[in-house]
Amino acid sequence: MKTIFRFIGLCAFTLAVSACVSGGGSRGQRGLTVENNAQVDITVFPQLGHSGKVNSVAYSPDGKTIISGSNDNTVKLWDAESGKEIRTFFGHSDLINSVAYSPNGKTIISGSRDDTVKLWDVESGREIKTFSGHSEWVTSIAFSPDGKTIASGSFDNTVKLWDVESGGEIKTFSGHSAWVYSVAFSPNGKAIVSGSSDRTMKLWDVESGRETKTFTGFSEAVYSVAFSPDGKTIISGSPGGLHDDNNGNVKLWDIESGRETGTFTGDNKNIRACSR
DSSP: EEEOOOOEOSSOOOOHHHHHHHOOOOOOOEEEETTTTEEEEEEEEEEEOOOOOOOEEEEESSSSSSEEETTTOOOOEEEETTEEEEEEHHHHHHHHEEEEEETSSSSSEEEEESSEEEETTTTTOOOEHHHOSSSSSSEEEETTSSSSSSEEETTTTTEEEEEEETOOEEEEEEEOOOOEEEEETTSSSSSSEEEEEEEEEEETTTTTTTEEEEEOSSSSSEEEEEEESSSSSSEEEEOOOOOOOOOOOOEEEETTTTOOOEEOOOOOOOOOOOOO
């Protein structure tokens, strides 16, 4: 029997999930339910929570806290063991599409429909820096493995690379012909992958800014992308066809050859997130 933590607020939908490799205790109101014909021990933590849809969540590197970004224009920090809200980060003027922890867990970033990326101090909740340069919504953000740079994808069809220390824009990766939905760094930090509504996925060289490969074969937009831990494979998530009965799918891609090596098809038409 497994334990599931439910962070309950006023939100209507949750569009993103994050996995944690750390264990933890549990406290709260307990009950039983059935999930996939198996008994599941549910631990419920009622609280006020977000007042809008939750679009993105992420675990801290040590697995002790969780951050969430919402349509209520805020980012919230939660205690992963107790389920209690620790603090709220205010500053964005529009909804939050994406959140991420820095590798050391001391800062977080948020990407918003106000066209900006913000850097926050976890301990104090203070806004440290705002990264401005996109001309449309910021849909996806990611820290580099060393925590020195940030990648952001936007509805302005570009991916941008930012310097964390200075807050300056380092370079812009241009090549997509439509909205960029998702970005991710390779494990060694030398490459970025981006997924777009132009039905392609692109691989970029961080140092030169050059597009090194384009992955095609998608019937719909690429909503989510991620590297395998060894950096040799990319996974992508896409919805089913808008005008047919196709289900959403997850595809595996070999980076060296650029070829699709596998497809996982499920019952859900909208695959919004995938993770390594």
